Amino acid sequence: MLTKRIIPCLDIKEGRTVKGVNFVNLRDAGDPVELAARYSEEGADELTLLDITATLEKRSTFLQVVEDVAAAVSIPFTVGGGIASEREVEKLLSKGADKVSVNTASLRDPGLITRLSDAFGDQCVVVAIDARKVEGDWLVVSHAGTRLTDRRTTEWAKEVCDRGAGEILLTSFTADGSRNGFSLDITRAVAETVPVPVIASGGAGLPVHFLDIFVDGQADAALAAGIFHYQVIGIEEAKNFLRNHNIAVR
Amino acid sequence: MKQHIKIIDYKAGNIASVRYAFRRLGLEAGLAAYPDELKKADKLIFPGVGHARAAMNILKGKDMDQAIQSFKGPVLGICLGMQLMADSSEEGDMEGMGIFQEKIKRFSGNFKIPHMGWNSLYGLKGPLFKDVPEGSHVYFVHSYYMPQSSQAIGLCQYGEAFTAACSKDKFFGVQFHPEKSGKPGMQILQNFIDL
Numbered sequence: 001m002l003t004k005r006i007i008p009c010l011d012i013k014e015g016r017t018v019k020g021v022n023f024v025n026l027r028d029a030g031d032p033v034e035l036a037a038r039y040s041e042e043g044a045d046e047l048t049l050l051d052i053t054a055t056l057e058k059r060s061t062f063l064q065v066v067e068d069v070a071a072a073v074s075i076p077f078t079v080g081g082g083i084a085s086e087r088e089v090e091k092l093l094s095k096g097a098d099k100v101s102v103n104t105a106s107l108r109d110p111g112l113i114t115r116l117s118d119a120f121g122d123q124c125v126v127v128a129i130d131a132r133k134v135e136g137d138w139l140v141v142s143h144a145g146t147r148l149t150d151r152r153t154t155e156w157a158k159e160v161c162d163r164g165a166g167e168i169l170l171t172s173f174t175a176d177g178s179r180n181g182f183s184l185d186i187t188r189a190v191a192e193t194v195p196v197p198v199i200a201s202g203g204a205g206l207p208v209h210f211l212d213i214f215v216d217g218q219a220d221a222a223l224a225a226g227i228f229h230y231q232v233i234g235i236e237e238a239k240n241f242l243r244n245h246n247i248a249v250r
Numbered sequence: 251m252k253q254h255i256k257i258i259d260y261k262a263g264n265i266a267s268v269r270y271a272f273r274r275l276g277l278e279a280g281l282a283a284y285p286d287e288l289k290k291a292d293k294l295i296f297p298g299v300g301h302a303r304a305a306m307n308i309l310k311g312k313d314m315d316q317a318i319q320s321f322k323g324p325v326l327g328i329c330l331g332m333q334l335m336a337d338s339s340e341e342g343d344m345e346g347m348g349i350f351q352e353k354i355k356r357f358s359g360n361f362k363i364p365h366m367g368w369n370s371l372y373g374l375k376g377p378l379f380k381d382v383p384e385g386s387h388v389y390f391v392h393s394y395y396m397p398q399s400s401q402a403i404g405l406c407q408y409g410e411a412f413t414a415a416c417s418k419d420k421f422f423g424v425q426f427h428p429e430k431s432g433k434p435g436m437q438i439l440q441n442f443i444d445l
Contacts, residue, residue, distance in 0.1 A: 002408060003368045003387060040432070045368055071270045076389055076430045096266035098391075098430065121300045123364050123391045166364060197362050220362060250368045250387040 001248045004214045005045035005221035006235055007199060008228045010035060011052045012081075015061040017229075018052070033068045039228070040073040042235045045250055047073070048101070048169075048223060051081030059088070063095055070096025078126055078169075084112065086119050093120060101126035101169055104142045107149060110163055117164025126199075127165040129157060131186055132173040138186045145173040157190045168194060169223065172202040179205025179227065182213040191218035199223050207233055207241035214247055253443070256282040256291040258318065258331070260308045264429075268297050268328070271429035271439055285317035293323045293442065298330025302354070302394070303342030306334055319347050324420045324445050332416070332423030333394060341394050349421045352399045352413070359409045364393040369426075371414055371434075373405040378415065378422055380441050388414075388431035395425065 010017045016030040036047055049069065051062040066079055079092050080101030089100050106113050106127055116125045130141045131153040138153040157168055170190050172183035182203045191198045197220035200213045204224040213219045227233055239249045257268055259281040272279040279295065282288050296318060298305055309315045318325060318335075327335045336346045339354035346354075357363045368387040371379075390406070396413040398405065404415035406425070415424045422442070428435035 001370060002365065003370075005367050067266075070266055071273065074271060074274070074430060074432050074436055076391075076427070093264070094266060096264070096270060098264065098267070123299065123366065123393070167366065195363060197364075197366050220367065 003045070003248045003250045004219075004242065005199075006043075006210065006238060006249070007046045007048055007221055007223040008039045008044050008235065009048040009050060009201070009223050009225040011050050011225065012062060012065055013052050015065055032065050033072050036069045036077070037072050039235065040075050043239055043250065044075060044235055045221070046075060047077040049077060049079045049097075051079070053081075063091060066092055066097050067095040080126070080128060084109070086115055089116055089120060093124065099124040099126050099167070101128045103128040103130065104144075106160065107140070107142050107151070110159065113160055113163040113165055117166070122164050122166035122196075125165055126167045126169050127160040128169040128171065129153060129160070129190075130171045130173055131183075133183070133186070138189070141173055145176075153186055154189050154193045157194050161194045161196055165196060167197045167199065169199045169201060172200075175203030176201070177226070178203050179232070181205065181209040182217055182219070182222065184212060184217040187213060187217035187219050191220070197221065205232065207238045210238050210242060211245050211247065214242070253277075253292040254290055255279045255293045255295060255443070256288060257295045257297060258309075258314065259283045260305065260312070260314060264299055264427075265297060267427075267429045268295055271436065272443075275436065275440055275443065277443060283312065283314075285313055288317055288321060291321075291323065293445070294318065294321055294325040296325055296327040296331035296335070298328065298332075298334060300330060301342060302330060302333055302339040302344040302346075305330055306344050306346065309334070315347055319349065324422065324442065326442050327421070327423040328429070329392060329425060329427060332425055333396065335421060335423055336396060339394060349418055350396065350399065350401050350416050350423060352396045352401070352416075354394050354396055356394050357409060361409055364391055365395070365408045366391045368431075369406050369408060371404050371406055373402065374415075375403040376417060377445055378417065378424075378438055378441050379404060380437075380444075382434050382437050382441075386434040388426040388428065388434055390414075390426045392425060396423075
């Protein structure tokens, strides 16, 4: 049976992970390779590496991180952060990344999704959608959540799939950082609208939140950063909770 | 005795990940883009990601399809590599190498496509799955699949039972990505080294 996936996200700035500073039992929690290997051992199903500097000058540092992580871990990983061209994607994939996620650039240039999908296959094109609830409507936000667009989230999700997205990473900026649980309504609405897998992100704080997002939210995977970095809950702890509630996990 | 494993390099596969996986097992795998470069190889890895017919056309353009079929040692096709070794594929009406006598079909039904993520294996047979327990989870990413086959040495369930691994003589194919499948994946690659 296909299992539900749990995906820790590593924010990377100038070759170092940020946020993960009080991770115990790690020699250097700022080392993305060490953290990636640790998560892999703890049972993470995939990893996401987000380049949060994402300027052209800093890109080479990030490429080295991608290469080092690929060499160290034997689970799949997605890379994202400021990706806007086929050339960048080709480089990231050649270093060993399995998938790339595009966000703001796909809003500015939706044709990018199709070009990436045609060139590299839809299986490696993740479209990241950031959403915020505004007066009852879930609207897409861009530029790391700072700008509101007039696109409705489910409509945009459908469009990116028509354009060739192989997976959707849906982040609720309404729930993000709250630790009060994922946004179940919009995740379910998107999961029921699109034919591809949906990764839910934003709001995880307790093991039961993962159960909720997989059952009520209909997500295929769930992504979290802070709660894993700060060891609020462990990956294995979340998985045991899911197992005890009859959710298939690895 | 040091063996030489070569990875077929035809710009349609996640070659870096396969190389790194062998490196973790202590073996440096080389790349081979032309038939000449297969001469010194003991075993071949035939990876693949992308579109079936496009990939097959690249191989045929270099006579690599013939070179793979006539290769003397064990060959392991991964994902699209396995599919190209079948009779045909619905993806672009691809005509394959015909090593595995099956037609590759597209998933259809009321479930998510691609089949992406960790799924469990059963019906495991033969040396490739030595020390790999029934029910092991491995990583899949694919929209096309080989139906259940008499050449299957491992099955998986997604909508219906399909062939997760197959073999004929010294040819092996796996639909999943052993290089991305954690411990069981590494065991399978080690088993291929040990063949």
